[in-house]
Amino acid sequence: MNRNKIKDKERDSIDFGKSRIEPLFQRIFFPTLLSMVFASLFTVADGIFVGQGVGSNALAAINIVAPLFLITTGIALMFGSGMSIVASIHLAQNNNKAANIIITQAFHVATLLMVIVAIAVYSFRIPFLRLLGCSDALLPLCQNYLLPILPGCIFIVIQMIGTFAIRLDGSPKFAASLEIFPGLLNIFLDWLFVFPMQMGIAGSAIASSISCAVAAGMVVWYMFFRARTIKLCRLKLSLTSLYLTTRNVGYMARSGFSSMLGELAMSMVLLTGNYVFIRELGEDGVAAFSVACYLYPIVFMINNAVAQSAQPIISFNYGAGNRYRVQRAFRVSLSTAIICGVLVTVFLTLCSKPLVNLFLQTDTKAYEIAIGGLPLFAYSAIFFAMNVAIIGYYQATEQNTRATLCMLFRGLIFLVPAFILMPMFIFPQGMWLAVPVTECTTLGVLLLTKKESKAWLRPGYRRRR
Numbered sequence: 272m273n274r275n276k277i278k279d280k281e282r283d284s285i286d287f288g289k290s291r292i293e294p295l296f297q298r299i300f301f302p303t304l305l306s307m308v309f310a311s312l313f314t315v316a317d318g319i320f321v322g323q324g325v326g327s328n329a330l331a332a333i334n335i336v337a338p339l340f341l342i343t344t345g346i347a348l349m350f351g352s353g354m355s356i357v358a359s360i361h362l363a364q365n366n367n368k369a370a371n372i373i374i375t376q377a378f379h380v381a382t383l384l385m386v387i388v389a390i391a392v393y394s395f396r397i398p399f400l401r402l403l404g405c406s407d408a409l410l411p412l413c414q415n416y417l418l419p420i421l422p423g424c425i426f427i428v429i430q431m432i433g434t435f436a437i438r439l440d441g442s443p444k445f446a447a448s449l450e451i452f453p454g455l456l457n458i459f460l461d462w463l464f465v466f467p468m469q470m471g472i473a474g475s476a477i478a479s480s481i482s483c484a485v486a487a488g489m490v491v492w493y494m495f496f497r498a499r500t501i502k503l504c505r506l507k508l509s510l511t512s513l514y515l516t517t518r519n520v521g522y523m524a525r526s527g528f529s530s531m532l533g534e535l536a537m538s539m540v541l542l543t544g545n546y547v548f549i550r551e552l553g554e555d556g557v558a559a560f561s562v563a564c565y566l567y568p569i570v571f572m573i574n575n576a577v578a579q580s581a582q583p584i585i586s587f588n589y590g591a592g593n594r595y596r597v598q599r600a601f602r603v604s605l606s607t608a609i610i611c612g613v614l615v616t617v618f619l620t621l622c623s624k625p626l627v628n629l630f631l632q633t634d635t636k637a638y639e640i641a642i643g644g645l646p647l648f649a650y651s652a653i654f655f656a657m658n659v660a661i662i663g664y665y666q667a668t669e670q671n672t673r674a675t676l677c678m679l680f681r682g683l684i685f686l687v688p689a690f691i692l693m694p695m696f697i698f699p700q701g702m703w704l705a706v707p708v709t710e711c712t713t714l715g716v717l718l719l720t721k722k723e724s725k726a727w728l729r730p731g732y733r734r735r736r
Contacts, residue, residue: 287587288363292599299443300580300607306434306447307572309454315629316458318565321475322630324465327558327637329472330630332412334561335405335545336420338538339392343385343424345534347431350381352582353527355435356667357519359583360590362439362500371502373519374436378429379506380520385428389421404545408554415473423480426487433490439583440501445493449486457482525671532678537571539683540564540706543690547702551694552640559640562630563648563703570615574656577608578663585667597668605660612656619649644703654710661717680716685709 287295322330354377358370392399400413430449437446457478464474494503506512541564548556581604588596619626623645631638658681665674686709693701693708 287359287584288591288593288596292584292596292603295584296580296600296603296607299438299583300576302443302447303438303580304573304576306450307576308569309447309451315565315569317461317475317479318561319629320461320465321472323632325471325475327631327635328409328554329412329416330561331554331557332405332409332416332472333475334541334557334564335400335403335409335413336417337541337564338403339417339420339424340427341534341538341541342388343427344431345531345538346381346385346388347428348534349527349531350377350428350523351432351435351527352579352666353377353523353525354432355439355583356526356586356669357523358436358439358501359586363587363590367500368504370500371504372506373523374501375503375506376516376519377432377436377523378503380516381428381432382425385425389424393418393421403542404549406549406554409557412472415471416476419473419476419480423476423483426480426483429487429490430483433487433494435579436501437490437493437498438579440498442493442497442499445497449489452489453482453486456485526666526669528671528675532675536678536681536683536686537567539686540567543687544702544705547690547694547705551699551702555635555637556640558631558635558637559644560702562627562641563645565630566619566626566645567648570612570619570652570655571659573611573615574608574659577604577611577656578659578666580604581660582663582667585664589668601660601664604663605657608656608660609653612653615652615656616649619652620646623649640699644699647700647703648706650704651707651710654707654714658710658713658717677713677717680713681709685712 318330318333321333354373358373361367361370361373396414396417397410400410400417405413430453434446434449437443437449460478460481461475464470464478468474470477494501506516544560544564545557548560552559581600584600585597588600624642627638627641627645631641658677662674662677665671665677686705689705689709689712690702693705695701697704
């Protein structure tokens with residue numbers, strides 16, 4: 272009994288329905304932001320080791336394979352955010368059993384789906400790499416990286432869904448540790464495999480897979496030995512249970528589909544950008560573009576931390592019918608996103624030269640291309656921040672159609688034409704400005720088509736704190 276009391280005291284005490292919004296958001300946001308920033312920095316470190324230890328072509332090869340990561344995180348986010356939204360509503364209605372079933376189904380189905388994807392990619396790896404725009408010169412490097420990274424993709428799904436579940440269980444600090452400790456391990460293994468052991472690009476992939484496996488192991492340990500409210504349960508295999516699982520999976524997928532589209536939007540940035548840059552500037556162009564792609568996750572992670580921190584607060588109070596707390600949480604998340612977006616834009620613009628120096632040697636053509644383009648690419652951060660906050664609000668309040676349309680604007684409807692048309696008017700700057708123009712246009716559509724846009728900032732009818 273005393274041991275249980277001590278364990279409860281060690282936990283983060285979070286009440287989504289009664290705690291004041293600003294302190295509640297901050298208690299979730301800062302650990303989440305820390306973990307997201309660390310995850311971004313580890314990705315950057317991975318690129319630095321490969322760029323400096325193997326070469327610019329290896330950096331370009333990873334950028335070719337990168338859409339696979341975004342497909343992986345897209346699957347994880349679809350089930351993770353969808354599970355979190357649906358489970359939050361059940362918890363707000365004191366239906367813990369239904370919440371636990373939802374969480375268990377999310378883990379099982381998402382992992383199985385990722386296993387199928389990994390097997391398919393391995394079986395058709397050459398056509399898959401060609402589809403991603405791989406040239407003959409980069410094909411051997413892409414294959415060397417792709418095969419060892421596939422097991423890591425499966426572990427990433429477990430890690431990311433576990434992060435949502437653990438945060439919902441009231442332990443954002445432990446959720447943050449899922450990024451920090453494995454990330455530190457990844458940096459050490461990257462250095463070990465790339466430099467002393469001279470394993471090249473394959474060593475970087477093996478380091479990432481091992482780190483993701485450790486993170487997945489931490490999730491499994493928490494769910495079985497430390498979880499308080501959230502528990503994994505045994506799923507039945509009867510026809511009725513399979514039908515209910517299918518129904519719940521569909522519900523989660525609808526709620527989290529826009530999150531997956533967000534990742535697919537990033538993969539379209541990579542895919543379309545790779546095609547345009549390799550066509551216009553060759554392998555050096557792709558290597559230069561890869562620097563922006565390594566830094567772009569920093570923009571994504573910081574603003575995703577804002578959206579993920581607000582999501583359980585908004586979803587819980589949405590399920591409880593407390594409109595004031597829903598709108599208050601959204602106002603806090605939107606203002607935080609704007610501040611973060613401005614700071615990131617200024618940082619990437621002012622520090623573009625030292626950032627490029629980290630990835631590429633100064634005597635390469637890729638270095639010159641990146642120096643000229645990165646400050647232009649940086650303008651996407653502020654518009655991206657606002658878009659993510661608004662779309663996160665739509666998701667958390669089950670406005671799934673709106674969220675999906677917004678993601679389609681960002682990832683396809685505006686993005687592809689921008690990459691095709693912008694270089695025709697401004698070359699080569701137009702290739703770097705395609706993403707900022709896409710994000711800005713999407714934000715304009717959001718503001719123009721939202722009839723009740725003032726309601727985003729209105730305190731609502733019931734002023735309960």
